[in-house]
Amino acid sequence: MDTSPQPVKNGDLLIAEPYMGDNNFERSVVLICEHNAVGTFGLVLNQQTDIHLGDVIDDIHTDLPLFVGGPVQQNTLHFIHRRPDLIDGSIRVVDDLYWSGDFEQIKQAVNLGTLTERDIRFFIGYSGWNEGQLNSELVQKAWIISRTKADFLFDTPTSEFWREVLKRKGGEYKAIAHYPVDPRLN
Structure with missing residues (x-):
C-alpha cells in the first residue's frame, strides 16, 4: 500500500x-501560492487581526482587515x-x-473603493516550508x-472557514469539522 502523501499544487488548501x-x-x-522544488509559500486564510490596512500604510484610507499570513517575516505585507x-x-x-501585483494600483483602487473586501485580502507575514519540510509534515x-x-x-466568513472547508470535503472530514477545540471540554 502506498503511504506517500498527496502531492501539493499551487491553489491547494492545507487544512x-x-x-x-x-x-x-x-x-x-x-x-498554497507557490510550491516548487526549493520550497513552499502560503498564506493562512483565517487568522484575522484587529489591525486594518490603513493602520499600517499611511496613504491608504480603508478599514480593510489584516490577516496573519503565517509566522514568517511578519513585517511583510502580502x-x-x-x-x-x-x-x-x-x-x-x-x-x-x-497573488501579488502592482501595489500602487492596489492603493489607488482601494482608496477609490473599486477594490473591496469581496475582492482582495491582505496578510502580514507568510507560511513557508523549505525543500522537503512540507512533505514531511504531510507524511505525519x-x-x-x-x-x-x-x-x-472570499464569500465564506473567516470564522467558519476551517469548518466549511472540511464540510465541503465530505465523508470523514465532515465529522472532523465538528471536533471540539479542546476534547477535554467535551
Whole structure:
C-alpha cells in the first residue's frame, strides 16, 4: 500500500488537523501560492487581526482587515485577489485567484473603493516550508489537502472557514469539522 502523501499544487488548501499542536496553525487553512522544488509559500486564510490596512500604510484610507499570513517575516505585507483586470503583475494561483501585483494600483483602487473586501485580502507575514519540510509534515498527517475557488475563499466568513472547508470535503472530514477545540471540554 502506498503511504506517500498527496502531492501539493499551487491553489491547494492545507487544512490543519484538529489537534495539530502548533499554535501558529491551530485550526488554520493555508492557501498554497507557490510550491516548487526549493520550497513552499502560503498564506493562512483565517487568522484575522484587529489591525486594518490603513493602520499600517499611511496613504491608504480603508478599514480593510489584516490577516496573519503565517509566522514568517511578519513585517511583510502580502495579498491575494480576484481582480487581475485592475492589478498588473498579478500571479495566477488557481482559476480566478491571484497573488501579488502592482501595489500602487492596489492603493489607488482601494482608496477609490473599486477594490473591496469581496475582492482582495491582505496578510502580514507568510507560511513557508523549505525543500522537503512540507512533505514531511504531510507524511505525519499534520495537514489535510483540498482545492479552492476564489468565490469560496472570499464569500465564506473567516470564522467558519476551517469548518466549511472540511464540510465541503465530505465523508470523514465532515465529522472532523465538528471536533471540539479542546476534547477535554467535551
